[in-house]
Amino acid sequence: MKNRLLISFLLLSVIVGYCLIALPTQKSHMHPRYIKISAEGKPLKPWQGPWACVYDKEKQLLWEIKTDNESIHDGYWTYSWYQNQKGVANFGDCYFESNRCDTADLLRHTNENGLCGVQTWRLPSSEELASLVEPPSRPGNTHIAHDFFLHIQHGDYWSSEQTNKLSKHFNQFKEGAKSVNFHTGTSMTLPYRNAAFVMLVSSVTDLPTSQVSGRDTLITTPKEINK
Amino acid sequence: MPRPFFIFLHTVIAIAIFTSLFSGLRIATISHSELLVLAPILPSGHVHFWHMLSACIITLTAISYVFYKNNDITPNKYTYYHTWVNRFGYFSVLGCVITGWSVYFNITQFQTQTLHLISSFLIGCYLLLHSWIYFLQLGKKLIKRVFFIPLKQLPWFLSIGLILASIGTYHMAQNTYISLNVVPIGANVLMEIDGLADEPIWQEAQSINVHTIGGANFVDGQTTVTIKALSNKHETFFLFTWADPTHSLSHLPIEKVSTGWKVVENGFYEFDEQSHYEDKFAVMLSKTCNSGADGTAHLGKTPFHDKPSNWHGKGYHASVDNKVRDLWHWKAVRTNDMILADDNFIGPLTKVLSGQRRYSAGYLPDGKESGAYVMNWLWYSPNGVIPKRLPKDALYEGDIIPWFGSKPYKKDDDHYPIGTRLPSVLYRSNRFEGDRADVRARGQWKNGQWTLELVRKNMTPSVHDVALEHGTCMWVSAFDHSQIAHTRHNLAISLKYIL
Numbered sequence: 249m250k251n252r253l254l255i256s257f258l259l260l261s262v263i264v265g266y267c268l269i270a271l272p273t274q275k276s277h278m279h280p281r282y283i284k285i286s287a288e289g290k291p292l293k294p295w296q297g298p299w300a301c302v303y304d305k306e307k308q309l310l311w312e313i314k315t316d317n318e319s320i321h322d323g324y325w326t327y328s329w330y331q332n333q334k335g336v337a338n339f340g341d342c343y344f345e346s347n348r349c350d351t352a353d354l355l356r357h358t359n360e361n362g363l364c365g366v367q368t369w370r371l372p373s374s375e376e377l378a379s380l381v382e383p384p385s386r387p388g389n390t391h392i393a394h395d396f397f398l399h400i401q402h403g404d405y406w407s408s409e410q411t412n413k414l415s416k417h418f419n420q421f422k423e424g425a426k427s428v429n430f431h432t433g434t435s436m437t438l439p440y441r442n443a444a445f446v447m448l449v450s451s452v453t454d455l456p457t458s459q460v461s462g463r464d465t466l467i468t469t470p471k472e473i474n475k
Numbered sequence: 476m477p478r479p480f481f482i483f484l485h486t487v488i489a490i491a492i493f494t495s496l497f498s499g500l501r502i503a504t505i506s507h508s509e510l511l512v513l514a515p516i517l518p519s520g521h522v523h524f525w526h527m528l529s530a531c532i533i534t535l536t537a538i539s540y541v542f543y544k545n546n547d548i549t550p551n552k553y554t555y556y557h558t559w560v561n562r563f564g565y566f567s568v569l570g571c572v573i574t575g576w577s578v579y580f581n582i583t584q585f586q587t588q589t590l591h592l593i594s595s596f597l598i599g600c601y602l603l604l605h606s607w608i609y610f611l612q613l614g615k616k617l618i619k620r621v622f623f624i625p626l627k628q629l630p631w632f633l634s635i636g637l638i639l640a641s642i643g644t645y646h647m648a649q650n651t652y653i654s655l656n657v658v659p660i661g662a663n664v665l666m667e668i669d670g671l672a673d674e675p676i677w678q679e680a681q682s683i684n685v686h687t688i689g690g691a692n693f694v695d696g697q698t699t700v701t702i703k704a705l706s707n708k709h710e711t712f713f714l715f716t717w718a719d720p721t722h723s724l725s726h727l728p729i730e731k732v733s734t735g736w737k738v739v740e741n742g743f744y745e746f747d748e749q750s751h752y753e754d755k756f757a758v759m760l761s762k763t764c765n766s767g768a769d770g771t772a773h774l775g776k777t778p779f780h781d782k783p784s785n786w787h788g789k790g791y792h793a794s795v796d797n798k799v800r801d802l803w804h805w806k807a808v809r810t811n812d813m814i815l816a817d818d819n820f821i822g823p824l825t826k827v828l829s830g831q832r833r834y835s836a837g838y839l840p841d842g843k844e845s846g847a848y849v850m851n852w853l854w855y856s857p858n859g860v861i862p863k864r865l866p867k868d869a870l871y872e873g874d875i876i877p878w879f880g881s882k883p884y885k886k887d888d889d890h891y892p893i894g895t896r897l898p899s900v901l902y903r904s905n906r907f908e909g910d911r912a913d914v915r916a917r918g919q920w921k922n923g924q925w926t927l928e929l930v931r932k933n934m935t936p937s938v939h940d941v942a943l944e945h946g947t948c949m950w951v952s953a954f955d956h957s958q959i960a961h962t963r964h965n966l967a968i969s970l971k972y973i974l
Contacts, residue, residue, distance in 0.1 A: 252611045263516060270515035274784060279829040295832045298854040316849070316903075317863060318883045385826045387939060388842020388909065395830030402844070 281306045282396045283455070289365030291455065301364035302396045303455050307379055310366060310455075312358065312448040314399035320344045320357045323399030326443035327351045329406050329425040331371065335440035351406055354446055363448075371408035372449040374426040374435055381433040391433035397447075402431035404444040412437040479628040480543070486622055487637070488536040492568070492598060495529035498522040499595055501774050504789060506689040506696060506960070507592070511788050519775025521795075523767025527579075531644040534572050535637060557605070564601040570594035579648065579766070579965045581686050586695055588688045649765055652948065652969035656681045657704040657711060659973055664707070668814060668928045670919035672714050680705055680714070683968070685951060687717075690962030691749045692955035694720060698962055700951050706933065706972060711943045715927045715951065719754060722920040723956035724874045726753040726808045729851060731895040735859045736852075738899065744857045746833055747787035748958040753808040755954035756918070756927055757961060759821070760801040760941040764948035764967035768792065771800055771821045771837065783827060783834040787959065792821045793837030801941035802838070805916045805927060808874045808898075809848045813906040816916035816929060820939040841939045844909035851876060851899045853884075864901060865889065875900040910937040925953075945972040 276294040284292040284299035292299055300321075302311045314323030320342075328339030330350035342349035344357065351371060358369045381391045390400045404427040414424050414437055421439035428435050438444060501517040504510045518525065553561065574591035577583050609617055658680045666674055680703040688697045703714040727743060728751060729736045741750035761769045773779065774790035785791060794800055805816035818841045827834055852860035864881035865888055871880070876898050882888070891897075906912055913935050918927040933943040941947060949968040952961035 249611060252614055256607065256610070267512060267515050274786060274832075276832070277827075277829050282830070284830070294829045317853070385828060386839055386842075388840075388844070388911070393828075393830070395828035 279393070279396065282393060284396065285310065285364050285455075287364060301366075303452065304379075307376065308451065308453055309372075309376060310364060310450045310452040311372075311380075311397070312363060312369065313397065314445075314447065316399055318343055320354060320361070321363070323401060323445070325349060325354075325445075327354055327406065327446050328443060329410070329438075329440040331408070331410065334410060335425070339441045340443040351446055355448065358448055366450045366452065368450045368452075369448040370450065371406060372447065374407035374409050374428060376449055377405055377407050377428040377447070378435055381428065381430070383433075390430040392430050400430050400447070401445050404429045404436070404438055404442070406438075406444050406446050407435075410440075414439060477628070477630065479625050480630050480633065482621065482624045483629055483634050484536055484540055484543075484637075486624065488533060488540070489621075491529040491532040491536065492602070494525050495533060495571075496595055496598060496602075498526040498529065499591075502526060503592055503595075505774065506588075506691075514776060514788055517775070519778045519790075520773050521767060521770060521778075522774050523772060524770070527648065527766055528641070528645050530572070530575055530579075531648065532641040533568065534576070535641050535644060537568055537572060539633075539637060556608070560601065560604045560608070564598070564605055567594055567597035567601050571598055578688065580651070581653065581964055581966050584686050584697070584699060586697070588697075589695070652764055652967050653683060653685065654971050655683050655702060655704055655949070655968050657706045657970055657972045660705045660707050660712075662707045662709065666705070666712050666928075666930065668915045668917045668930055670917040670926050670928050672716075672926050672928060676705060677703060677714055685964050685968065687951065687953060687962035687964045690953060690955060691957040691960030692721070693953070693962060694718075696962070698953050698955075700953060702951065702968065704970065706943070708933075710930050710932050711970075713758070713927075713929045715756060715758075715925075715929070717756070717925055717953050718923055719920070719925050719953065719955050720923050721754075721955060723752065723754045724808050725751055725896075725956075726874070727751050727850070727899045728896040729860060729862060729899050730897075731891045731893050732859070733893060736862055736897075737859050738852065738855065738857070739896065740857070742787075743855075743958070745786040746958060747789070747960065749960055750956065752954075752956045752958050753806055754920070754925065754956060755807065755961070756805045756816075756925070757952040757954070758803040758805075758816075758929070759950045759952075760803075760943070761948050761967075762798065762941060762946075764969060766965050768950060768963070769800060769948065769967070770794075770796065773836070779824060779836070782824060782836065785834070785836075786832075789959070791834075791836030791838070793824050794821050795823070797823050799939055799941065801939070803914045803916070803929065803931070805918060805929065807918060807920075807925075808900055810916070811918055812875060812902070813848075813912075814915055814917050815906055815912055816914040817907075818911045818913045818937075818940070822939070841910035841913070841937060843907045843911035846904040846907040846912070848875070849901050849903055851897065851901045862897065865891075866897070871897075874898055875902050877901075878903050910935075910939060913937060913940060943970065945970065 283303045285301040285303050286292055287300035300313055315321045325342035326340040328350045329335040330337045330352045337350045338348040340349040345353050359367045392400050407426045409426040411423050412426055414421055418439050424437050424439040427438050427444055497517055501522045571594040574587045574594055577587040578591055660676055664676055682701050682703045685700045687700055690696050698717045700717045705712045728739050730739050739751045740748055742748045763769055771792045771794055776788040777784040800821040802819040802821055803816040804819050810817050821837045824837055851863050862884045865884055866876055866881050914931045916929040918925050947970045952963055954961045
């Protein structure tokens with residue numbers, strides 16, 4: 249009888265102990281390719297935020313992340329293609345310029361502000377932009393990893409590639425720049441005067457290694473809203 | 476009773492009772508968070524199937540036992556203790572069987588779910604008093620005495636008959652529905668989706684009452700939903716009314732504190748907010764009509780071992796048979812002013828996104844072309860948030876902040892006194908566009924009752940919608956200021972179109 253009582257007690261202890269220690273904890277998993285980067289340029293864990301840039305480990309590129317805060321990085325702003333006196337100036341729509349907007353305006357402001365600690369922002373090549381295309385992971389989403397690339401519109405994004413001959417109904421404008429459409433995941437050449445979206449990029453090889461501490465969330469105040 | 480048949484019945488009912496008890500406790504964790512302490516030893520996944528099947532086996536085995544006991548002339552060989560413990564066991568099992576079927580068949584509005592839980596605890600006590608005491612008395616001999624079945628002496632005909640009858644009972648229970656007659660109306664009958672239900676034609680529609688249980692914040696966790704339906708050739712109109720004592724429109728408000736702004740919450744970090752949330756109502760549609768939300772309820776913290784755990788430990792919805800279930804989710808703040816219900820669906824397990832903390836398994840919104848509500852914070856943290864926007868009118872009072880009635884947050888504009896609360900829901904536009912906007916709905920709360928009018932086209936081009944036609948099955952759930960803790964019912968509602 250004593251042995252049976254002892255076995256019962258041990259069995260009960262094992263069950264209670266198992267109940268206390270067996271609750272699984274939540275762990276984030278690194279994306280095989282992308283790392284969130286804070287506005288100050290520090291790498292974040294996958295569940296941390298907010299983030300202002302994404303680092304592509306595979307291509308060693310730092311991408312601008314769009315916002316919905318009416319700052320220069322707002323994802324709804326559109327730009328005409330204009331670089332080094334080439335293209336059409338001020339044919340896009342934004343709030344941060346007294347005139348309308350073009351790609352040079354976004355580049356100038358972003359480099360002046362040093363987004364994510366970088367001042368070498370540029371327009372991406374069409375190959376770099378197309379490398380972001382992937383099938384939508386949710387119905388109706390854009391062709392991009394939307395858990396990292398926020399506020400991406402169902403529309404065209406400018407690349408840096410210019411003097412491309414236009415075809416079909418764009419013939420009258422003769423030449424334009426290449427773009428990638430994240431609604432369809434395809435590339436096409438558009439007239440410079442078109443209002444398209446922009447996601448800037450920078451070639452970065454030495455990503456800061458110190459990670460922001462904390463659990464999965466943190467609060468940082470973007471520069472634009474400190475005013 | 477012949478000893479081999481007794482051992483057979485005893486073994487079958489012992490397995491069935493343990494299966495039923497553990498699967499039932501897992502189901503109870505949805506409404507009783509305190510039971511989550513037992514979660515590691517409870518089964519996960521599609522436990523409704525095992526609970527139902529074991530319930531059928533227990534019911535028929537108990538009936539068989541009573542039948543044989545009545546014809547049994549052998550003298551009682553139990554001790555006085557075990558005689559009374561067995562009587563206690565019969566009482567507990569009988570109580571559990573009656574209350575269980577009452578819950579399943581939606582028979583009574585009395586608190587049968589609570590009685591079912593209490594009787595399952597009594598069965599747990601019985602197992603201790605019965606099995607454990609036998610173990611202390613007999614030790615290893617118990618195994619030979621209780622579980623060794625001499626196969627040659629087993630009455631195979633009766634044993635196989637019992638198993639087949641249990642499976643048959645399970646299928647009969649699965650194929651029992653509540654019927655809702657959808658009353659035909661002419662295409663020229665004007666219906667206004669305003670939540671008032673003042674169209675005379677509603678008086679002509681037959682109504683059904685569906686008693687739903689297990690939701691947070693409702694009186695005793697229950698509310699009865701009254702349902703009517705009308706249809707013309709193109710659309711079906713639904714009228715839902717349910718009692719909800721509180722008109723809850725405060726949806727995760729943000730409050731000014733000494734360090735900035737904070738989300739007012741009680742469980743939102745685990746995606747199980749139960750205090751500061753809007754009222755909601757959900758309707759699920761399917762071409763099949765099985766229990767456990769048509770097989771889409773997969774309970775437990777990690778019901779799918781190759782997918783992430785959920786934060787609240789309660790479970791996921793997903794269609795593991797790859798069929799789509801339509802899910803309309805009306806929200807008293809986020810969609811009511813859009814005159815819409817959020818058109819969602821339950822589909823196969825979706826891809827895990829490493830950048831998102833919440834995995835929703837098979838539950839997803841339909842695609843949309845534009846329009847949305849967003850939350851009024853740059854990034855959620857339980858420690859504090861920075862609002863996205865502030866109302867242009869500092870004295871603004873409303874349940875949502877319109878995008879164009881607000882301006883981007885700037886520290887210099889933030890002169891709100893400590894204790895100020897602002898809505899957290901921002902309307903980017905006044906409605907969704909695309910598949911997600913297929914369901915028009917408007918609710919009104921008056922005198923402790925919500926009235927919700929809802930309409931959708933019978934056929935839509937969306938692959939994530941289920942057609943409204945004869946035989947389509949429906950389930951409803953009400954939420955009283957809770958994020959996921961909704962009421963539920965077991966029997967499907969089968970739509971009967973007379974057109």
